Amino acid sequence: MSLYKKCHRWFHQFASPKYFYDISxxxxxxxxVVCIICFxxxxxGGLILAPAxxxxxxxxxxxxxxxxxxxxxxxVYVVMAVAGGIGLIWHIKLAEIVARNSAPIGAxxxxxxxxxxxxxxxxxxxxxxxxxxxxxxxxxxxFLYLGYIALQSAFEDRRVAxxxxxxxxxxxxxNIPIIHYSVEWWSTLHQGxxxxxxDKPTVHMSMLIPLIFMVLAFKTFYVxxxxxxxxxxxxxxxxxxxxxxxxxxDYKNVTN
Amino acid sequence: xxxxxxxxxxxxxxxxxxxxxxxAVVLFLNIALPIFRERxxxxxxxxxxxxxxxxx
Numbered sequence: 448m449s450l451y452k453k454c455h456r457w458f459h460q461f462a463s464p465k466y467f468y469d470i471s472x473x474x475x476x477x478x479x480v481v482c483i484i485c486f487x488x489x490x491x492g493g494l495i496l497a498p499a500x501x502x503x504x505x506x507x508x509x510x511x512x513x514x515x516x517x518x519x520x521x522x523v524y525v526v527m528a529v530a531g532g533i534g535l536i537w538h539i540k541l542a543e544i545v546a547r548n549s550a551p552i553g554a555x556x557x558x559x560x561x562x563x564x565x566x567x568x569x570x571x572x573x574x575x576x577x578x579x580x581x582x583x584x585x586x587x588x589x590f591l592y593l594g595y596i597a598l599q600s601a602f603e604d605r606r607v608a609x610x611x612x613x614x615x616x617x618x619x620x621x622n623i624p625i626i627h628y629s630v631e632w633w634s635t636l637h638q639g640x641x642x643x644x645x646d647k648p649t650v651h652m653s654m655l656i657p658l659i660f661m662v663l664a665f666k667t668f669y670v671x672x673x674x675x676x677x678x679x680x681x682x683x684x685x686x687x688x689x690x691x692x693x694x695x696x697d698y699k700n701v702t703n
Numbered sequence: 704x705x706x707x708x709x710x711x712x713x714x715x716x717x718x719x720x721x722x723x724x725x726x727a728v729v730l731f732l733n734i735a736l737p738i739f740r741e742r743x744x745x746x747x748x749x750x751x752x753x754x755x756x757x758x759x
Contacts, residue, residue: 495709505713512726555729563722570718668730675737679744686748695749 462541464681465690475674478667485664492657500654509567511657515665517560520588521623523553523669527595528620531613540684541677543609546616547599548676552669554592561589572636580629581637584622591619 460466493511500507527549534543564582565575576582595612602608630639650658685691712719 499713504715506715506718508712508715508719509722512722516726552733555733559726559729562725566718566722570715668733672733672737675734675741679737679741682741682744682748686751691748692752695745695752698745699749 462539464541464685465688467541468678468681471674471678475671478670478674482664482667482671485660485667489657489660489664492653492660497654497657503571506567506570507654509563511661513560513563513567514658515661516556516563517585518662519665519669520553520557520560520585521626522666523549523556524588524591524616524623525620527553528613528616531609531616534609535613535617541681543606543613544677544680544684545673546613547605547609548673548680550592550595550599550612552672552676554589554596556665556669557585557589557592561585568636577636579635579637580633581626581635584626584629587622588619588626591615591622595619 461470489511493508497508499505527546530542530546530549533539534546561582564585568577569575595615598612598615599605599608602611629635630637682691682694710716710720
């Protein structure tokens with residue numbers, strides 16, 4: 448069998464609700480363990496081991512929430528738009544479910560990035576909020592998420608809602624490079640990226656390693672939260688199939 | 704480093720701890736609410752299945 452055929456078959460198997468439901472339990476179990484370990488390592492390194500910044504003092508420790516939240520806000524948006532696009536083109540139900548259930552998590556990360564940034568801005572810039580390019584484009588990202596969520600509940604038919612949401616998400620993806628390059632294109636209060644060059648990051652290792660752990664923790668957190676939501680929606684959607692009915696009977700036997 | 708030193712965060716305590724607190728709440732809700740919903744959906748579907756099967 449050619450590699451293409453293998454991939455094709457794997458893709459379809461993976462997109463089948465029952466297969467995904469089963470495998471999601473295994474993935475989320477590992478993801479939550481990695482998530483907890485990374486959080487402990489990241490928090491210990493970030494709050495205790497890392498020395499205070501020579502300019503920002505201890506206030507730079509807000510970074511360990513702010514940066515992972517902001518990165519994940521962008522990452523989840525891209526996942527949402529790509530999954531929405533796959534659902535739009537190939538009518539894969541699972542992709543629509545992934546897109547829809549990513550939205551509240553992404554909105555949470557965006558909220559977290561905005562709030563932590565505002566609180567960090569007060570001691571560093573003297574203001575919670577300034578209307579500069581990075582902050583404004585990030586606020587637009589938050590509104591895109593809210594618009595997407597509102598759109599999902601505006602339609603009776605979930606498939607119509609998924610299609611409308613996918614178009615909104617794909618149009619809104621133009622905001623992602625704007626957010627990324629906003630600190631280079633326009634003069635801004637927001638500092639530039641500290642680890643744009645992997646080989647020579649402008650941040651010391653003792654500060655960088657906890658950040659990497661926090662990013663991993665946020666990423667695995669997203670996977671865990673998403674899989675629980677996706678599983679639930681698969682059960683609802685597939686509730687008339689024999690495998691779900693059998694599953695419900697089995698769960699009953701376990702709980703009784 | 705003493706515990707009070709750690710908690711005072713070099714004078715930035717009133718900025719740092721609220722951020723970590725909000726982070727904890729947001730992350731907790733993003734796990735707890737989906738888990739509650741999953742359980743609720745399973746219970747409802749089980750109930751529906753039971754009433755369907757008792758009819759036939």
